[in-house]
Amino acid sequence: MRNKRFDLSVTVSNNTISVSRDPLDCEQNRPCDIYWSIPTSGWNFDATAGITFKNDEPSPQFNRHRDTTISVWHCSNQNSLEKSYRYTINLVNASTGLPLTKDPAIQNHSGRQG
Numbered sequence: 001m002r003n004k005r006f007d008l009s010v011t012v013s014n015n016t017i018s019v020s021r022d023p024l025d026c027e028q029n030r031p032c033d034i035y036w037s038i039p040t041s042g043w044n045f046d047a048t049a050g051i052t053f054k055n056d057e058p059s060p061q062f063n064r065h066r067d068t069t070i071s072v073w074h075c076s077n078q079n080s081l082e083k084s085y086r087y088t089i090n091l092v093n094a095s096t097g098l099p100l101t102k103d104p105a106i107q108n109h110s111g112r113q114g
Contacts (some may be wrong), residue, residue, distance in 0.1 A: 003030070003031045003032050003033045003076065004026075004027060004030055004031075004032040004033070005032065005033050005034075005035070006021070006024060006026075006033070006034045007035050007036065007037070008020050008021055008024065008034065008035065008036045008037070009036075009037060009038075009039060009040060010036050010037065010038045010085040010089055010091070011038070011040045012038075012042075012043045012100065013040075014059060015098075015100060016102075017018060017027060017091060017100055017101070017102035018102075019036070019089065019102065019104050022104035022105065023084065023104065023105035023106060024104070024105070024106045024107065025109070026077060026079050026106060026107060026108050027079075027109065028109040029079070029109070030079060031076065031077060031078055031079050031080075031098070032076075032077045032079060033039065033075070033076050033077070034074065034075050034076075034077060034080075034106070035052060035072060035073070035074050036050075036072070036073045036074075036089065037071060037072045037073075038071040038072075038091070041090070042058065042093060042094050042095060043071075043091045043093060043094065043100070044070040044071055044091065044092055044094055045070055045071065045072075045073050045089075045090065045092075046090035046091065046092050046099070047070065047092075049088075049090050050073040050090055051073045051075060051087055051088070051089060051090070052064075052075045052087060052088045052090065053071045053086070053087045053088075053090065054074055054085070054086040054087065054103070055083075055085055055086055056085060057072050060078075060110060061077055061078045061079065061080065061081060061083075061085065062075045062076070062077055062078075062085070062087075063075060063076045063084065071079055077106065077108065079108045079109070080091055080108075082108060082109060083107075083108055084106070084107050084108075085087055085105060085106045085107075086103055086104075086105050087103070087104060087105070087106060088101050088102070088103050089101060089102045089103075089104065102105075
């Protein structure tokens with residue numbers, strides 16, 4: 001079965017990050033691929049930590065990788081534990097280097113408690 005794909009938009013207005021789905025509610029028992037993109041000009045994902053997960057232990061659910069551009073970040077979600085995962089979006093202003101963060105959530109539905 002092919003992974004479900006979620007495309008999330010990350011925008012910046014008045015130095016505040018918004019994400020199109022917060023929390024992102026993943027379907028039960030189905031792995032998914034999540035893509036974050038930034039349509040707001042002048043902002044990029046942090047090159048090494050664009051998306052980081054806060055409570056992805058003891059059974060890691062997310063494989064993180066940056067896409068080919070600095071405005072797209074991708075991760076694969078195993079979705080094998082029923083749990084809400086907090087993550088951080090780390091952006092950098094391309095002109096000033098100013099960092100900006102937001103802490104949204106992903107809700108996994110696997111039927112197995114984590």
